[in-house]
Amino acid sequence: MDAVQGTLDELGTPLHEVTFVVFDLETTGGSPAEDAITEIGAVKVCGGQVRGEFATLIDPGRPIPPFISVLTGITDAMVVAAPKLPQVLPAFLEFIRGATLVAHNAPFDLGFLRAACAEYGYPPPANPVVDTADLARRMLTRDETPDCKLATLARYFRSATEPCHRALADARATVDVLHGLLERAGALGVHTLEELRAFNRMPTPEQRRKRHLAEGVPAAPGVYVFEDAKGEALYVGKSTNLRNRVRSYFTASEARPRIREMIGIAERVRTIVCATALEAEIRELRLIAATKPRYNRRSRFPERAVWLKLTDEPFPRLSIVREVKDDGGAYLGPFGSARAADDARTALHETLPLRRCTERLGPRARRPACALAEIGKCGAPCEGRESREEYARHAALARRAMEQDAGMVFSAMEARMRRLADQQRFEEAAVERDRLAAFIRAAARMQRLRSLTAIPELIAASPAAGGAWDIHVIRYGRLAAAGVMPRGAHPTPFVDALVATAETVIPGPGPTPAASAEETECLLRWLETPGVRLVRVDGTWSLPANGAGRLRARIERACAGIPGDRPRDGRPMR
Structure with missing residues (x-):
């Protein structure tokens, strides 16, 4: 029997042969368990050609909240004569049969689709899924696009359809974004569906070559700093286990383009061991603000x-x-x-x-x-x-x-x-x-x-491994000291010693008198973690009874799916 050498195409499905169904859903809110679908739009494409479209409004069977009408532009009057979801769902499932599903921020749309299938007794779609938002984050740098919102990417790839915040129009715009990303992927050697879904998950030669930078890193909580040949900080991060985290930068799990680029420049990794994970998180924030590493995206400019x-x-x-x-x-x-x-x-x-x-x-x-x-x-x-x-x-x-x-x-x-x-x-x-x-x-x-920055001193503790306790001293919303009290130790002398060696904090004016807002928020998140106990409070820790916090939940529900400060379109952005 003669051996036959396979072709490269046999190693996967060539992208030009893949049938994609690019779809978008409009809903009455952001929760698949509580909200309903009001519109479906989908475009079937193969080999760069449109093979069909699917679009319909859906009667959600309930009033559309006024806030959601503002967000989507879909009103009760528009859906009063529309079919209900049980009438639409079978046809849509047939439309996507055998295709690879594509959506922008796919977990949102797939969450509603799977919830609908479960409610009406259909098996959840087993189609392969491609998320254009995830692909864009892997392929594009921040210098190319400031974010990976659909409107931003549509402009970048010069989509023929401007997202106008209706399901079919957004699906058409996502098709153009998908084709732009596939063209970019082809230049990077990605030619099959399997390669596309696994894109950027293999370590680069540069990552493999620099694995020695992770040698000698301690297995302890702390902060790590990637530095170039001149000692300039390139990237600052934190971890509860420095050794495992730093090693991960030189494996397939690190797929961010800008971080792979950073690794190519890095010549050493400096580590700072911290007493607790919270101290590591705070030190990371302070180091980023102080050194402004070019590969960190957040917290660089609190000023x-x-x-x-x-x-x-x-x-x-x-x-x-x-x-x-x-x-x-x-x-x-x-x-x-x-x-x-x-x-x-x-x-x-x-x-x-x-x-x-x-x-x-x-x-x-x-x-x-x-x-x-x-x-x-x-x-x-x-x-x-x-x-x-x-x-x-x-x-x-x-x-x-x-x-x-x-x-x-x-x-x-x-x-x-x-x-x-x-x-x-x-x-x-x-x-x-x-x-x-x-x-x-x-x-x-x-x-x-x-509520926290007004307190001169607050001491709190949380359980740690092996029966120990993480102890933190917070002054005017700033971490002043951190320590780990061993199991069986008497708390009073330990806390007194920690307080005696804590940073002296002199508050300034305003709501954040001693630390950045991010640092204080980090401390608040830790204080609100289950298991944290207050040891001592000098003052009162409280919120206004009629404060804005009670209204924020209503605002966020109304703005479900809006990540930015200033959408100007009357619809949630994804």
């Missing part, structure tokens, strides 16, 4: 935080600033961008008649009022229509909304959104939604931060 300030003057106004001063002003933040701060400021302006002019007004200032006074948006203190005492009531309400009770802002903005939605002005309603979300998120975050 760029933006604040919304209610000034301390006879007629206070709202100002966007980059520095917190001890000047009697009330501060809201920090915000990730001036745009988000401006959204929050507008939400307050839409709720309260605070002046928007920038000059300082004295008690006796007199000048003509602007147009805002004529439409009821300002009490015109500049013209003397409001006294200092009358205007002070507006400023006091603004300060209360920022620091204690955001209910007034929430109610006013929600009513405004409903009016706009009732008038079918969904884009405008989406703008108002974003402004409210920016305010509520910032107020909830700041109030949560202040």
Whole structure:
């Protein structure tokens, strides 16, 4: 019997022979267990050619929440005559039979599809799945695209269809993104479906060559720093086991393009052993902020935080600033961008008649009022229509909304959104939604931060391996000391010794007086972990009873699927 040499194509399915079904779902919310599908759009492609399309609205069998109508542009009136999901699902499952499924952020859409199959007695789809968002994160660098949202990638690959936030249009845009990514993959030697799904999972020659950099790394919690030949920090990370984590950078599990690029430059790995995992997390944040490694994406510039300030003057106004001063002003933040701060400021302006002019007004200032006074948006203190005492009531309400009770802002903005939605002005309603979300998120975050940063000293403990305890001393929201108390040790002398050697922390002004907001949030997450026990608290740890935190859950449910600060499209982005 003669041996026959197989072809390369026999090693996998060539991509030009694969039938892809690119699909997108619109829903009433973000939870497959609680929400329903309102629209399906899908495009079948093979060899770069469209073979068919599938599109239908679906009656979810329940009212579409007003917030979701704002997000998706789909109203109850649009779906009243649409088929219900049990009528649509069999046809869609037949449409995708034998195809490779493609979606942008596939877990979201697949979660709803699988939940629908389970509810109506169909087996879950066993199709191979390709996630264009995941592919883009592996193939594209941050220098090429700032993020991997569908709209961003559609612009980058010059899609013929602009995502307009309806299922079929988004599926068509995803087709163009898929083809752009497949072209990029082909240049990287990926020619089969199997290679595509396993893309970037093999270590590069450079990774294999530099495995020696992981030698001698201790198996302990701490921080690691990849450095170049000049000793400049390239990347900072943390781990509960430094040895295992650093070794992983030289294996197939490390598939991020920018990190593989970093490994090609790195000449050494410096490690800093920490007492606890929490200390390692905090030291990582501080080192990133101090050294600003070029391959770290987050936490590099805490000094760029933006604040919304209610000034301390006879007629206070709202100002966007980059520095917190001890000047009697009330501060809201920090915000990730001036745009988000401006959204929050507008939400307050839409709720309260605070002046928007920038000059300082004295008690006796007199000048003509602007147009805002004529439409009821300002009490015109500049013209003397409001006294200092009358205007002070507006400023006091603004300060209360920022620091204690955001209910007034929430109610006013929600009513405004409903009016706009009732008038079918969904884009405008989406703008108002974003402004409210920016305010509520910032107020909830700041109030949560202040609950800890107002405490001079807090000592807490959590169980550790082998019966030991991780002990941490926190002062004004800053980690001042960390230690591990061995099993059987008497806690009082151990804690007293840790406190005596802890960092002396002198607080500055503002809601984050001694550490970055990220550090304080990291400490709060640890404090809220099950099993953590308070040892000693110098002060009171509490949140405002009517604080913004109680409203944030409603905002996030309404904005389910929106990761950014400022979507302007009336639909959740994925």
